[in-house]
Amino acid sequence: MGQRSGAEHRDLSALAPELSQSLLAWWEIHGRKDPALKPWMFTKDGRWPEPHEHLNVLECWIAEVMLQQTQLKVVLPYWQGWMKVFPTVDALAAASLEQVRLQWQGLGYYSRARRLHAAAQRLAQGPWPRDLDSWMGLPGIGRTTAGSILSSGFNAPLAILDGNVKRVLARLHAHPRPPAREQVLFWQWSEVLLDPARPRDFNQALMDLGATVCTPRNPDCGRCPWQFCCAAYAAGDPTRWPMTDAPKPLPFQVIGVGVVLNAEGHVLIDQRLDEGLLGGLWEFPGGKQEPGESIEACIERELKEELGIVISVGEELITLDHAYSHKKLRFVVYLCAWVSGDPQPLASQQVRWVSPDQLDTFAFPAANAKMIEALRRSIN
DNA sequence: AAGCCGTGGTC
DNA sequence: TGACCAAGGCT
Incomplete structure (x- = not known):
């Protein structure tokens, strides 16, 4: 067997200094170096840090977790609100998981909030780690x-491999296979290119390049500092990279949902299990419609099975389609009247009767927030 | 290792 | 406007 890798892609290690130099020169002018965009990346007196300076690692940590699969623009207001409510790791560790989820509400991937809280309780115990393995x-x-976190906070010489970096590297090498299948190779490329003298700036510059120039749809190659050695540019159509696997069609399901009111005008909500979709969030109870089943029958059955109650289904409140990352659901929501049975958490953590005014104090998924809005309209 | 896990921006 | 994608991690 010959040396496949040598034949398949260029070795850019010799070019790394030149690539770093041109990238950083671009970034000094066009990078997202704005405290209004990434406040956690700046010193207390509002400067971009010098190589020897450290940043507030708590701020970096919270930001980096929020930024997982989430755009900078979306994260910013959440980060600001979060730092106000949990300004120290002790404040976060001492908070209830309920408070933490309420603060995270709407950001998605809710296990991040639960793990952030768990990590805070470890970090509150002793000195903060400075090495990759401890953080991992x-x-x-x-x-x-x-x-x-470590390259931002301490200027540590550690590479990163996020969606931006994968796209930039895939184009730079015109790599013929989806990055997801070749993590080892892409990590090597990211490490080879990393500027050991300015890892903080280099990583930021690489992500800024991917987010603002080497974009998925319309890359602005005319402004790219790496155009001179980009294989995808040379090939004529950079958007052919990165290669992707054919997407699988999302399964579609209809969910019957009951907004159950009792004689006092209180509404029935349940808290989902911690694991799985929307873990730990509150919701109006319901479940999948079975083949041949009417939506009214579905709601009656689900509430009997999951809560042990008998209800009578009334008027339709709202119907809404909602796409998750791996399935599409249609929620068909009906107002219902409680008839009999004390609600039991047979398929959830807890069940509660609350007045509509109290709903703000529970963390709900985005789809349920729309149901709440419809409920408020119907009550008034 | 491939599937699960949210939401909103963007075209 | 539906489809793609985002500062990924976990199992």
């Missing part, structure tokens, strides 16, 4: 998040 040992922190 904390819940919710993988190699990219750990590398980002």
Whole structure:
């Protein structure tokens, strides 16, 4: 067997200094170096840190976890609100998981909030780690998040491999296979290119390049500092990279949901199990419609099975389609009247009767927030 | 290792 | 407007 890798892609290690130099020169002018965009990346007096300076690692850690699969623009207001409510690791560790989830509400991937809380309780115990392995040992922190925290916070020479970096590298090499299948190779590329003298700036510059120039749809190659050695640019159509696997169609299901009111005008909600979809969030009870079943029958059956109650289904409140990352659901929501049975958490953590005014104090998924809005409209 | 896990921006 | 994608991690 010959040396496949040598034949398949260029070795850019010799070019690394030149690539870093051109990238950083671009970044000094066009990078997202704005305290209004990434406040955690700046010193207390509002400067971009010098190589020897450290940042507030708590701020970096919270930001990096929020930024997992989530755009900078979306994260910013959540980060600001979070730091106000949990300004220290002790404040976060001492908070209830309920408070933490309420603060996270709407950001998605809710296990991140639970793991952030668990990690805070470990970090509150002793000195904060400074090495990659210790950070990776904390819940919710993988190699990219750990590398980002340490390179941002301490200027540690650690590579990252997020969606931006994968796309830039895939194009730079015109790599013929989806990055997901070749993590080892892409990590090597990211490490080879990393500037050991300025890892903080280099990682930020690489992500800024991917987010603002080497974008998925319309890459602005005319402004790219790496155009001179980009294989995808040379091939004529950079958007052919990164290669992707054919997407699988999302399964579609109809969910019958009951907004159950009792004689006092209280509403029935349940808290989902911690694991799985929307773990730990509150919701209006319901479940999948079975083949041949009417939606009214579905709601009656689900509430009997999951809560042990008998209800009578009334008027339709709202119907809404909602796409998750791996399935599409249609929620058909009906107002219902409680008839008999004390609600039991047979398929959930807890069940509670609450007045509609209290709903704000529970963390709900986005789809349920729309149901609450419809409920308020129907009551008024 | 491939599937699960949310939501909103963007075109 | 539906489809793709985002500063990924976990199992």
